[in-house]
Amino acid sequence: MKRQRRPRKASRRQLASGEAWDDEIEEIQKTPADEPDETGWKTSTAHMAGLSRLVRAGVWALVASGPVLGTLAFLSSSAPAQGAAKPVARTASASPVGPAGFAELFVATYLQAGQGTERVLAPYYSGAVALAVKPGTRTVTQSTVIASREVQPGYWAVTVAANVTAHDDKGKSERRSVQYFRVGIQTTGQAGTEQGDTTVGYAATSLPAQVASPTALKPGDLAYETDRGSSSADPSVETARGFLAAYLTGTTELDRYTSPGTRLQAISPAPYAALKVTGVQDDSLGAGQQKVPADGTVLHQHVQVDATDQAGSPVSLSYALTLKSRAGRWEVASVDDAPAIRASSPPSAAPHTTTPSPDEAAATPSLSPSNS
Incomplete structure (x- = not known):
């Protein structure tokens, strides 16, 4: 009995679904086959039904592909752009201002130091030094940098001109001619750049070397006859x-x-x-x-x-x-900024050197054996 009832139930369900399908067909057939819309175009029922199925299929396809498209978008945004220019690190330009100022201070301190006061040179030069000159024998009334050249990256040769006054044991002072001293200044960190970096450091690599004065020029003839x-x-x-x-x-x-x-x-x-x-x-x-x-x-x-x-x-x-x-x-x-000179008579160069006097030669510092 149970085996005979099951086919009946199945057949009843098929009959009900068939009747529902027939009702839908009757509804479709009741609709005019060709009904013009407001724009004058004619649309068929079968055409609209197929278009509706196509739209539904497209929507479901977009929903299904959403995670895939999101993953692709994330990967494309994280990948570096092929045409994007890579940032270039900015290189600070070297400036002689810092080394020049340090050298000027060093030379002025050196000229006024002497035996027993070598410690005043420690902020500039860390080498062992033994000065033979008596402290206060020389003083600097004025000094300025006249040349600064970077001989190696971070290493400068600086020439300082100084007005030197000599003092004897009796308290008598004598103004010497302008003297010139060259010193090597090494820089560390951002040294020698225009950036105000607190890690910049300077150090003299030796005691100053007295050098000859620059070439003296005789002025050319003025153009006022x-x-x-x-x-x-x-x-x-x-x-x-x-x-x-x-x-x-x-x-x-x-x-x-x-x-x-x-x-x-x-x-x-x-x-x-x-x-x-x-x-x-x-x-x-x-x-x-x-x-x-x-x-x-x-x-x-x-x-x-x-x-x-x-x-x-x-x-x-x-x-x-x-x-x-x-x-x-x-x-x-x-x-005018300056008097006019004749174009046909440029300034002529005359060699000029300064020879240290016997007092100046005696005041030359001597190095300790550890530095020799």
């Missing part, structure tokens, strides 16, 4: 006198003596109370020519003056001026 003296009868001299008086004493306005459009300012506050012209040279052709030439003519002057300060003391100065003529008068067009 005509001597005007200090005559007040010359219009160009009068213009220079009035302009420099206004420039240095502030008694009058500069505009009275300058060309239109020239931007010059008087020194403020005025450092001098009075001015006297002591000599004028220019590059004009005729010494006796005093008439102002045609407009636009250019004249270069070299003017020497004695300016008296507020205390009544005269100070000698010289100025290079460029004048231009306009409307029958000379006007100052510029205050």
